[in-house]
Amino acid sequence: MSSTMISSHIPDLDLITSYAQREGTFFSRVSPWTKFTGLLLVILLITLTRNLVICGVLYLIILGLYASAGLPVKKLFAWYTLPVLFVISLVGIMVWTEPGTPLFSLNMGLFALTLTDNGLILIITLLLKALISVTYSLFFLMTTRYQHFSAMIYRIFPSPLDQIFLLAYRYLFLTLSMTGAIFKAVRSRGGGIIHSVRVQGRIFAEVFALVFIRSFDRAERVHQAMIARGYNGKYEAGTDMPKPGLSGFCVIGAFVCAIALIVLMVPNTGGLY
Amino acid sequence: MAHIHLEDGSFSLFFVLLWWTAAIILVGIAIYLMRSEKKPDRRKITLAAFCTAAAFAIFQVSLPIFGGVHLNLTPLIGILAGPAAGSLVVLIINILSAAIGHGGWGLIGANTLVNIVEVFVGYSCFRLLKTTIPDLFPRAGIATIAGLFCGNIAMILIIIISGVQGVNQSTGQILTGLSLLAAVNMGVAVVEAFITGLIVAYIGKVRPDLLGDELL
Numbered sequence: 001m002s003s004t005m006i007s008s009h010i011p012d013l014d015l016i017t018s019y020a021q022r023e024g025t026f027f028s029r030v031s032p033w034t035k036f037t038g039l040l041l042v043i044l045l046i047t048l049t050r051n052l053v054i055c056g057v058l059y060l061i062i063l064g065l066y067a068s069a070g071l072p073v074k075k076l077f078a079w080y081t082l083p084v085l086f087v088i089s090l091v092g093i094m095v096w097t098e099p100g101t102p103l104f105s106l107n108m109g110l111f112a113l114t115l116t117d118n119g120l121i122l123i124i125t126l127l128l129k130a131l132i133s134v135t136y137s138l139f140f141l142m143t144t145r146y147q148h149f150s151a152m153i154y155r156i157f158p159s160p161l162d163q164i165f166l167l168a169y170r171y172l173f174l175t176l177s178m179t180g181a182i183f184k185a186v187r188s189r190g191g192g193i194i195h196s197v198r199v200q201g202r203i204f205a206e207v208f209a210l211v212f213i214r215s216f217d218r219a220e221r222v223h224q225a226m227i228a229r230g231y232n233g234k235y236e237a238g239t240d241m242p243k244p245g246l247s248g249f250c251v252i253g254a255f256v257c258a259i260a261l262i263v264l265m266v267p268n269t270g271g272l273y
Numbered sequence: 274m275a276h277i278h279l280e281d282g283s284f285s286l287f288f289v290l291l292w293w294t295a296a297i298i299l300v301g302i303a304i305y306l307m308r309s310e311k312k313p314d315r316r317k318i319t320l321a322a323f324c325t326a327a328a329f330a331i332f333q334v335s336l337p338i339f340g341g342v343h344l345n346l347t348p349l350i351g352i353l354a355g356p357a358a359g360s361l362v363v364l365i366i367n368i369l370s371a372a373i374g375h376g377g378w379g380l381i382g383a384n385t386l387v388n389i390v391e392v393f394v395g396y397s398c399f400r401l402l403k404t405t406i407p408d409l410f411p412r413a414g415i416a417t418i419a420g421l422f423c424g425n426i427a428m429i430l431i432i433i434i435s436g437v438q439g440v441n442q443s444t445g446q447i448l449t450g451l452s453l454l455a456a457v458n459m460g461v462a463v464v465e466a467f468i469t470g471l472i473v474a475y476i477g478k479v480r481p482d483l484l485g486d487e488l489l
Contacts, residue, residue, distance in 0.1 A: 010333045011373040043378045046282035047289055050439050055282075083280055083374040090279055093450040097442055122439045129282030134374030141372055160307055160318050161300070164358070165365050167322030168329075172369070175326035179334070201464060204334075205471030208344075212327050212353065212472065213480055219323035223316050231315075 011079045011138060013173060019071060019142040027069045027143040032152055032241055034248035035140050041255045042136045046129040048259070051266050052121060055128040062132055066139045076138065083130040091126050095119040150237035159234070166235050174218070179211050277384055277428050279437065281377030288435035293382030296364070299389050303360035321358040324350060325365050332366065332375075345461075347388050348395025348420035349469050352413065353476075353483065356396045363388035383431050390427045395420030400488060409484075413473035414466040421462035425455045 023029070042062070049055065067073050100116030153165045186207055223231075244252070284292075307317075328346050351359045367381045367388065376384055398416035406412040429451045433444060440447065476483055 010375075039378070043281050044286070047284070047286050047379055049282075079374065086374075086376070087280055090277075090450075090454060091283075091437070093453055094437065094440055094442065094447065097446045097450065099441055118439075118441065125439060126280065126283060126437075130280035130374070130377070133281040133377055137372050137374065137378070158304060161304060161361050161364070163318050164321045164325060164361055165368075167319060168325035168365055169369075171323060172326045172329060175323070175330045176333075179327075179330040183334070198467075201467050202471060205468040206475060208331050208346075208468065209472040209475035209479075211331060212324070212349075213476060213483070215323040215327040216320060216480065216483055219319045220316070223319040226319075227315075 010082065012075075013176060015072075015075070016138070016141050017146060017173075020145055023145065025069045025143065027065070027139070028145075029242070030143070031244040031248050032144045032148040034244040034252060035144060036152065037244075037252050038255065039136055039140055041252070041259060042132060045259050045262065046132055048263055049266070050125060051262075052125050052128070054262060054266060055125055055132065059128050059132045059135070062135045062139065066135055069139060069143055071139065071142050076135065079138070080131060080134065083134045084127060087123070087126050087130050091123050095123050098122055147237070147239040148241050151239040151241050154237040163235050166237055171215075171218070171222070175211070175215055178214060179207075182207050182210060277376075277380055277387065277432060279377065279380055279432075280374075281379045283377070283437050284379060284383070284435045285438055289379040289382065291382075292386055292431065292435075293379075296382040296385040296389070299386070300360055300364050303357040306357045307361075317358060321354050321362055324354045324358075325362045328362065329366050329369055332370070344465050344468065345391065345421060345424075346465075346469070347391035347424065348399075348417040348465075349413075349472060351392035351394075351396035351420065352399045352416065352469075352473060352488065356393045359392035359396065360385075360389050363392055383435070386431065387424050387427045391420040391424035393420075394423040403488065409477040409489075410470040410474040412470075414470035417466040417469040418462055421465065422459065425458050425462075428458075429455060 020028075027035075042058070045058065046055065063073075066076065096113040096115060096119065098116050098119035100118030102114045102116055103120060104115045106113040106115075150166055150169065153169065154162050156162075157165055186203060226235075328350055331344060331346055334344075347359075347363060350362050353359075354362055364381070364385045367376060367384045370376050371378045371381055395416045398419045399412055402412045402415060406415070429448070432451060433447060436447075473484070477489065481489055
């Protein structure tokens with residue numbers, strides 16, 4: 001567990017950055033713009049399709065990409081906890097009232113909960129879509145250098161949004177580490193033991209308030225230091241980034257054609273409205 | 274951040290684009306307001322950045338209350354950063370969260386709209402109640418409940434209007450499911466109101482300058 005890791009089900013930003021900076025595989029040398037366009041196209045495809053087979057195949061392709069980039073697959077499965085819980089928390093409620101052929105029924109006394117084939121397909125499809133999205137996102141994060149991300153943020157977002165984003169991204173690691181350290185201190189003094197809601201609430205409120213106050217203190221110190229070094233309100237991140245080459249354009253073009261073909265030819269696709 | 278608990282592919286393309294456009298317009302207004310300040314305060318940018326980092330870090334912490342909940346903190350962001358910077362902060366947190374699977378990329382627009390409602394209502398209530406309730410603890414608690422309640426309504430409206438791809442249920446059936454989720458969210462909102470009240474009271478005691486004269 002690294003210093004920035006608050007909970008084991010949340011992707012570890014230290015580990016993600018470590019893989020990103022290592023640049024060990026072919027994918028690390030692919031233009032960040034190509035990978036970013038790939039992300040947009042993946043999101044477009046899973047938005048347009050409701051076909052379980054398409055979602056399954058796309059998931060396996062992206063999982064294959066992730067594994068072939070030498071990224072930690074076991075960790076990835078642990079990090080799936082959050083998106084899976086996310087889907088289950090809402091769709092898990094809706095799934096019981098979905099019309100279709102009943103598969104399983106649960107008698108609750110006053111009413112019965114029935115799981116149908118359509119309900120099951122719905123939850124599996126949405127789970128696959130969630131896993132596709134998070135796997136590709138992590139693949140993108142773990143194969144793209146920090147400087148390239150900063151340069152992308154600087155070029156995509158207008159000021160002052162880019163400035164807040166760049167500074168926040170820069171100090172996220174410090175803040176996560178500080179929060180982790182405060183929680184370790186609280187736990188070592190018995191703060192992890194279950195108390196009443198009131199006591200527990202007060203302990204956590206004080207920790208959170210401390211995180212905010214320390215963050216603001218640090219913000220002021222950093223601001224003064226930046227002014228002393230000539231900061232004029234503009235934090236520039238103009239790192240040169242590799243542009244998508246011919247092969248990059250070919251991959252993007254092929255992906256666009258595949259999406260067009262899928263939309264036109266495969267049933268349960270074309271969710272424009 | 275209160276989130277629409279759905280991932281990518283849940284909304285159709287039309288609604289993904291619709292909510293993204295609405296969020297971009299609101300964020301655009303916030304950027305315009307920040308840029309058009311007569312005396313731009315550069316310190317505000319640094320503070321907003323640290324507010325983003327702190328809120329994102331706390332957002333990842335699961336509290337051992339009621340079996341484990343995580344806080345939204347959007348009303349607190351509104352109180353500390355103000356509605357304009359707060360709107361930018363919630364957009365960035367939604368982007369960072371989507372990157373690690375806490376919400377989808379396509380849902381960032383809808384989630385940002387919900388969060389902007391929470392930031393705006395939280396800030397406005399906290400400011401409007403200044404003379405009626407001078408004590409920071411109850412004022413921040415009420416502002417938080419109000420913010421999260423309105424956020425919940427925004428969330429339900431967005432899901433009802435958009436529908437979920439693959440769900441073939443009537444609006445009434447969807448509403449029943451969402452009401453259950455909204456009830457749980459409001460239970461968490463009460464915990465959050467208590468915690469936000471304590472945080473604001475603590476900040477008011479230790480660093481009152483962070484709240485500024487207009488809010489104290």
